Amino acid sequence: MKLLVITCASERVEELLKIIDEHEVHAFTEMPGLRGSGTTGKHMGTRAFPGTVSLILAAVSAEKADELVDALEGLSRSCAPGEGLRVLVLPVEQMV
Numbered sequence: 001m002k003l004l005v006i007t008c009a010s011e012r013v014e015e016l017l018k019i020i021d022e023h024e025v026h027a028f029t030e031m032p033g034l035r036g037s038g039t040t041g042k043h044m045g046t047r048a049f050p051g052t053v054s055l056i057l058a059a060v061s062a063e064k065a066d067e068l069v070d071a072l073e074g075l076s077r078s079c080a081p082g083e084g085l086r087v088l089v090l091p092v093e094q095m096v
Helices: 010-022 063-078
Strands: 002-008 030-036 036-038 042-043 051-060 083-091
Touching: 002 010, 002 063, 010 030, 010 051, 010 063, 051 063, 063 083
Parallel strands: none
Antiparallel strands: 002 051, 002 083, 030 051, 036 042
16 A cells, blocks of 8 residues: 655646546545645645645555546646646554
8 A cells, every 4th residue: 555645736626636536535534724844845724835735644545546637747747847746655553
């Protein structure tokens, strides 16, 4: 199993959720409206630093993880430089 940790601009979350749905991932957690800073700049939900990010966590099979990462790379290429979409793939050693 793999854990996908996906962050994207909150404005892109509907596109992200559509991809997740198309790939039949029905178990995930979404944390919308988060604030943070990274390579794409600050996203603090303020006038000085507009926008927020959404975080999606999904534990999936290794095969499904590869499939989703491929699909999400396409979405990432369509994002403007300041939007940023990141996907971390982590091993799941145990799930209870």
